[in-house]
Amino acid sequence: xxxxxxxxxxxxxxxxxxxxxxxxxxxxxxxxxxxxxxxxxxxxxxxxxxxxxxxxxxxxxxxxxxxxxxxxxxxxxxxxxxxxxxxxxxxxxxxxxxxxxxxxxxxxxxxxxxxxx
Numbered sequence: 001x002x003x004x005x006x007x008x009x010x011x012x013x014x015x016x017x018x019x020x021x022x023x024x025x026x027x028x029x030x031x032x033x034x035x036x037x038x039x040x041x042x043x044x045x046x047x048x049x050x051x052x053x054x055x056x057x058x059x060x061x062x063x064x065x066x067x068x069x070x071x072x073x074x075x076x077x078x079x080x081x082x083x084x085x086x087x088x089x090x091x092x093x094x095x096x097x098x099x100x101x102x103x104x105x106x107x108x109x110x111x112x113x114x115x116x117x
Contacts (some may be wrong), residue, residue, distance in 0.1 A: 012078040012096070019046045019099040022072040026063040026093040027055060034088040035059045041068075044077040046099075063092060074099045 014020050022043065029037050036059035043051040051071040057064055072078075078096075 008081070010080050012094070013076065014098065017076075019074045019076060020096050021099050022068045022075060022078055023095040023097070024065055024067055024093065025055075025091060025095070026065050027057055028063040028090050028092075029057055029059070029061050030088040030090055032061040034061075037089050039080055039089055042079045043068075043072045043075045044079065046074050046076045057089070063090075065093075 025041075027037070027039065029035065037057045038054060040052060040054045045051065051069075053068065053072075055066045
């Protein structure tokens with residue numbers, strides 16, 4: 001994935017408006033001559049808080065996998081900018097999943113045994 005333009009904000013959201021988790025992204029320089037590239041992602045949590053990692057490529061052409069921390073769970077949006085000179089990146093294999101719905105533990109209360117006398 002490449003936005004094809006500088007000064008462009010990219011955003012990822014679920015169409016349903018629900019929360020999602022982000023795990024990994026593969027990044028590479030767009031061509032062999034771009035050198036080290038930096039990209040800053042902003043995770044907008046469902047709570048309203050933000051988390052922001054900065055990923056830096058090694059400057060060698062070819063995809064590298066970057067892992068998002070556990071702070072990138074229950075996001076409402078994931079955003080990143082393609083600004084000069086950091087616009088020379090390709091993105092692939094962005095691994096996301098809907099945030100699992102937390103289930104309430106079942107409280108059984110007092111269970112009486114059928115065999116109690």
